[in-house]
Amino acid sequence: MIRRIVICTSYLPYDDRDPPPIMEVEDLVNFCKTKSWDLLVECDSNSHHSVWGSSDVNPSGESLLEYLMTTELQLLNRGSQPTFRNNVREEVIDITLCTSSIVHKIKGWRVSGETSLSDNCHILFMLSEGAIHAISYRDPKATNLYRSELTIDIEGISQHKFRDQDEIESSVTFLHRSIISSYEKSCPLKVKKEYTFQ
Incomplete structure (x- = not known):
């Protein structure tokens, strides 16, 4: 059976007055659930939590984790290698999430050691061969x-x-x-x- 996989990136502003996640992410999660579509999200969360390897826990991290516990999304992060680095600090703030039915199709999640053109490091992983047969895009x-x-x-x-x-x-x-x-x-x-x- 061929299932649809929605792949997206998301940025959660660090200075947002509302706790994470943003409404667009919640809407997408709910939409995919109603359609029975799988979802893969690469998220610059700007949220700290030890569950995904951050060095501390902040209120937005607590709020985001509480939200994730109400969904079918699984955290793919492994280890505590920083996903964000600048001259002042480094931290794990980028998280990768997916629906539980495709966890087994995602292999080798890791933070790249290569230099990127931003403060955020590249996140690398592979979808197992045959996981995607067609991609819709604009x-x-x-x-x-x-x-x-x-x-x-x-x-x-x-x-x-x-x-x-x-x-x-x-x-x-x-x-x-x-x-x-x-x-x-x-x-x-x-x-x-x-x-x-x-």
Whole structure:
């Protein structure tokens, strides 16, 4: 049986007022669960917890771990080699998560010793051969109608005078949806068949 695997990266801001995870991650986890799709997440969590090898535990780490315990996501991190390094400190803040049904397909999780072009180190792992037969993706370079699609969508709210906070919030929600739908219309999904990770 062929199952769909959603692969994503996520950044959890260190200065967010709300505890992690961000709403988009929760929505994606819930969406994949309702569709019975597998999920693989590489996450710059900016959260510290000894469970994933950090040197200490901070409130955002506690909050993130509490959330993960309510999901079917499994932590793939191994050891305590820092995933973040700068001149001042180093720490484990990047985590890799996946649904339990594909844990056995992911091999050799490790932090690369190679220099990266950021403070975050490269995370390496392999999906076992045959785990992926086709990948759906969007090519942002092929996006050429985005502005015109978005302009048509938001024409009504650009001239609107807002009377209260509810109108502002509903317009923000509408704008958010318009940005996504305009992107999806102007940059349709493509499928690459028989793609296998080595």
